[in-house]
Amino acid sequence: MNIKIKLKSTLTFIFFSLLFFNFGCSKKTITVDNTRSNFRVIGYLPGKENLLASAKTIDYNKITHLYIAFINPDSLGNLKGTENLKEVAAIAHAKKVKIMASIGGGGAPKYYPSFLIGEKKTKLINDLANLAVENNLDGIDVDLEGALIDGNYENFVIDLAEQLRAKNKMITAAIATVYKDQFTDKALAQFDFVNIMSYDKTGPWNPSRPGPHAPYEMAVEDLDYWTKTRGIAKEKLSLGVPFYGYGFGGSAPESISWKNLILQYPDKSTADEFSVNGGNLYYNGIPTIRKKTSLALEKSGGIMIWQLLQDTTGEQSLLENIHAVIHAK
Numbered sequence: 001m002n003i004k005i006k007l008k009s010t011l012t013f014i015f016f017s018l019l020f021f022n023f024g025c026s027k028k029t030i031t032v033d034n035t036r037s038n039f040r041v042i043g044y045l046p047g048k049e050n051l052l053a054s055a056k057t058i059d060y061n062k063i064t065h066l067y068i069a070f071i072n073p074d075s076l077g078n079l080k081g082t083e084n085l086k087e088v089a090a091i092a093h094a095k096k097v098k099i100m101a102s103i104g105g106g107g108a109p110k111y112y113p114s115f116l117i118g119e120k121k122t123k124l125i126n127d128l129a130n131l132a133v134e135n136n137l138d139g140i141d142v143d144l145e146g147a148l149i150d151g152n153y154e155n156f157v158i159d160l161a162e163q164l165r166a167k168n169k170m171i172t173a174a175i176a177t178v179y180k181d182q183f184t185d186k187a188l189a190q191f192d193f194v195n196i197m198s199y200d201k202t203g204p205w206n207p208s209r210p211g212p213h214a215p216y217e218m219a220v221e222d223l224d225y226w227t228k229t230r231g232i233a234k235e236k237l238s239l240g241v242p243f244y245g246y247g248f249g250g251s252a253p254e255s256i257s258w259k260n261l262i263l264q265y266p267d268k269s270t271a272d273e274f275s276v277n278g279g280n281l282y283y284n285g286i287p288t289i290r291k292k293t294s295l296a297l298e299k300s301g302g303i304m305i306w307q308l309l310q311d312t313t314g315e316q317s318l319l320e321n322i323h324a325v326i327h328a329k
Contacts (some may be wrong), residue, residue: 012016018253040302044069052084060095062323067141070105077123086135102141116152129163139170149182150221161190177222195304198222199242210248212282220293223299238302240291241320243310257310258318289318293325
C-alpha cells in the first residue's frame with residue numbers, strides 16, 4: 001500500500017513538473033511584438049493598363065493591403081477600370097492580403113464634384129458598395145484631393161461608410177496635410193484608418209520651388225500633426241512613402257520611378273539627391289526609406305506606398321528594405 005501511494009505521489013509530481021516546464025517554455029516562444037505583427041503595408045497598384053498582368057508581378061508576402069488605383073465614374077456615372085478585379089481579389093486573398101478599390105486620385109475627372117451630391121451621389125455610393133460585394137473586395141479607399149474635399153465631402157463619406165459597413169466592408173482614405181483644413185473631424189472619424197500622402201511637397205508643377213518633395217522631416221511633421229493636433233490614434237494612421245523622384249532644372253527628368261533611377265544611376269541608391277544633366281534629381285533612397293519605416297513603426301500603424309510598379313527587385317528593392325526593417329529582430 002505504501003509503495004502504491006509513493007508511486008502515485010511521484011507520478012503526480014512528475015506530471016505537474018512537466019506541465020509547469022511546458023507552460024514556462026510556451027510563454028517564451030509565443031511572445032509577439034503586436035506593433036509589428038499588426039503593422040500595415042499598403043501598396044497602390046495602378047489599373048490603367050493590364051491589371052491582371054500587373055497583379056501577378058507583386059510580392060504579396062511583403063504587403064498586407066493592395067489598393068487598386070483608380071476606379072472612377074465616367075461622365076455618365078458608370079464605373080471604369082473594373083476589368084479583372086474579381087480575379088485580382090482572388091490572387092490577393094489567396095496570399096492573405098486585403099484588397100481595396102481606390103476612387104479619385106490626383107488626376108480625378110473635373111466633373112467629380114457633381115457625383116458628391118444628389119442622385120449622382122446615391123448612385124455612386126450604391127455602385128461602389130455593390131462593386132465591393134460582387135468582386136469580393138475588402139472595401140473602398142477614398143482618395144479625393146484638393147477641390148474635391150469640399151463642403152459635400154463629409155456627407156459623402158458618412159453615407160458611403162454607412163453603406164459599406166452594412167455589407168461588412170471597410171472604408172479608408174488618403175489624406176495630405178496640405179489639405180488639413182478641408183478635412184472635418186467628423187469626416188475623418190468615418191474611416192477605419194487613413195493613409196498620409198507624405199510626399200509631393202513640390203514637383204514639376206512648381207518649377208520655382210526646386211528641392212526634396214518627400215524629406216524625412218516632412219514625415220515627422222505630418223505624423224505629429226495628425227496625432228497631436230487632430231487627435232487621431234497612431235494605430236489609425238499609415239505613413240505614405242514615394243517610390244519615385246522629381247527633377248528640376250537643366251534636362252533632368254521631371255519624374256522618374258525608383259526602378260528606372262536604379263537602372264540609369266545604379267550607384268545612387270543610398271543618396272536622396274544628385275546633379276544630372278544640368279539639374280538636380282530628388283527622391284528617397286534606401287537609407288531614408290528604412291528610416292521612415294522605423295518612424296512609422298514607432299509613430300503609426302502602417303506604411304503606404306505609391307506605387308508598387310515603380311519598385312525594382314533584389315537588394316535595392318524599396319519594398320524589400322521596408323520588409324527587412326519591419327521584421328528585423
